[in-house]
Amino acid sequence: MNGPQALVDGADRLVTRMGQAFVGTRAVFRGHDLHAELRHLDWMTLYVLGITGRLYEGAQQRLLHALWVCTSYPDARIWNNRTAALAGSARSTPGLGIAAALAMSEATIYGGHPYVSSIDFFIRARADEEQGGALDSFVEAELAGGRIYGYGRPIACIDERLPWVLGIASELGLDGGPHLRIALEVERLLLARSPRLRMNYAALMSALCADLGFSKTEMHHFQLPVFLAGMPPCFIEGAERTPGTVFPLSCAHIAYEGPAPRRWPTPTHTPQP
Known part of the structure; x- marks a missing residue:
């Protein structure tokens, strides 16, 4: 009300x-x-x-741990970790620096958004399948309306995290769920279109969480700290350096498109004190 x-x-x-x-x-x-x-x-x-x-x-807890551990990269070049490193270099506090880095993790293309969109896709695909729908038709309809998150990767088409997480899921007996099966089949369908559309971490993590009963909203909250463990090392190392020396940008790296260099006019008289 x-x-x-x-x-x-x-x-x-x-x-x-x-x-x-x-x-x-x-x-x-x-x-x-x-x-x-x-x-x-x-x-x-x-x-x-x-x-x-x-x-x-038990096994479910261990799998959820692995999903966080296997993507904890202490690499300050990664977009959200860079925020943590720059905060350390600027002598901010850990709370402010890590909070800013976590906020940066909500990126639409390569951050938190793909996890949410991906699990939503798998849940809807599973529901359509249970109603007698064909997965290839569902994929075609989804692509007609945009893109399917969780496939393709900006830097490299192969995601080095997947075989390790799939191995852990197999060891724990948690690799036989319907959403993971759909995720792997979608990869097969998309690879027929482009070899660059391999499954990435968002799709794998979302499929495994969907098989554990996660909803779209629950997935949004669960993925929040997925990069967190890699952030404090970047902040700490940034704080150990001389202030301002984390990723300094020289003028030569700036794509300047303004007026060309010009000479200042020479004064025609001497200013009086």
């Missing part, structure tokens, strides 16, 4: 199903006592519990 009554209903109280801190007594997290029941939980399990309300443990 909108309007003044909605504000009145929310005044002086917070109605929540997520949890509450009873300061001095206890804390409730998704209906569980955080300290009495959840204190021994793995942090990944707690994080995903907060997102989904479900406990992922």
